[in-house]
Amino acid sequence: MTDLLSVHDVTKIFGGVHAVDGASLSVQEGTITALIGPNGSGKTTLFNIITGYLKADLGRVEFDGRDVTGSHPGRLYRQGLSRTFQQARIFPQLSVQENLVVAGGYGWRELFTSRVGRKDRERAASLLEEFRLSDVSELFASELSYGQRKLLEFAAVLMSAPRLVLLDEPTAGVNPVLIETMERHIRERNAAGITFLIVEHDMTFAMRLCNPVIVLDAGRAIFSGEPSVVQNNALVLDAYLGS
């Protein structure tokens, strides 16, 4: 398998603190890869650098064989790199349903002229139903609870057709029953060819779904391997999993 994403010796310093400290890792095409590590180990900073929201002080990011270091997030999105955030970023003044329509790649004109295809309408309706958002589909997204926003953002990712999706703590604040629904969708999309890189603290979810698992500690990748090996690695137990 080829590397769809590779990060080479990336460093990011905030006021003397090395948030990311020479991190190198790669994500192979077709995998569901987990990125785990203690709070403050640099996972989200690394996500922000990969997706163009932050500029690295040192190092290089390659996506699909091209150097994309410092690329604009919008440009990366058009190249097939999509992401979600820890604090879900949705369009607060659009309805829940409209958020999905926008994510499907439609512009404002289609939004106002109802020229959204039947297939996409059905897909949106089915996602809203599955994530129990049908009853609130007409509300402004700003009216949703934290967990509902996370679900909407996740559903929006499922509306688009990226090559690589970065999910930042997708299950945080989500009801455990719906986490299983999320898992099923990730598997389905993965089977359809989409690669995932997932930051997650829910170890049951991450270890069941992801392979390989990359462990970040103090801004560096310290281990990468299959879940069963990661779970028994003394270094990882000490740095992250605890007793």
Added chain:
Amino acid sequence: MAPVLVIDSVVASYGAGDILKGVNLSVEAGTVTCLIGPNGSGKSTVLKTVSGLLRPKRGTVTFQDQVINRLSPKARLLLGIVHVPQDRSLFPAMSVWDNLLMGGYMLRDQKLLRHRLEQAVEAFPICKTRAKEHAGSLSGGEQKQVELARTLVLDPTLILLDEPSIGLDPKSRQVVFASIRALCESGRTVLLVEQNARSGLAASDMGAVLESGLVRLVATGASLLQDPQVARLYLGAAPSPHDQPATTSDQQVKP
């Protein structure tokens, strides 16, 4: 034991449509009670009606035999009700110590303030060991500990915690749930909301299931954990040690 908090037939909304549709819940003194339920069922809203961030349209909230519906959030703070919201609530550009001091903003008695600060530091030593650092530079788990410490400066009777484990790594989560138990053992009452329902219930004496703005079930945390129907509807699959993923080669990543 007498209930310290009684929520009786509370109806509340943020505008159109009621979020809470007649919530009944009573919380006994010195216990940890965990509210679980689907996303959007109104769990955070329950906490807001207790701390005063949202006034109920109907029903009563009684704290230590006093109806507090019409009291401001500040008045409820002075009665001993503190609320730690879901989002990180420390001031990131201020030092850890200054954040702790903000917890005592309403205290005029300096001697009492010093005493309370000592107690908070004793319970959460991080407030001293990292005192001069910017709160924003602490990890999520560390910040949550400082938030809990900050609540102690007011010597609260009732602590409302909205998803205290959100975004925390497994080690920090263990620390936070142990801290919640310790708060309870020091005589305080805790009402918490948790989507991490298995861990939340395991750390709690009582659990309540909220669905569509109503409390559907109240039982001990242990019995809810063992109830197969509750598991199916709200807890999801039990963590299984037998989940064996596919194999690939393992490799040390170059440091």
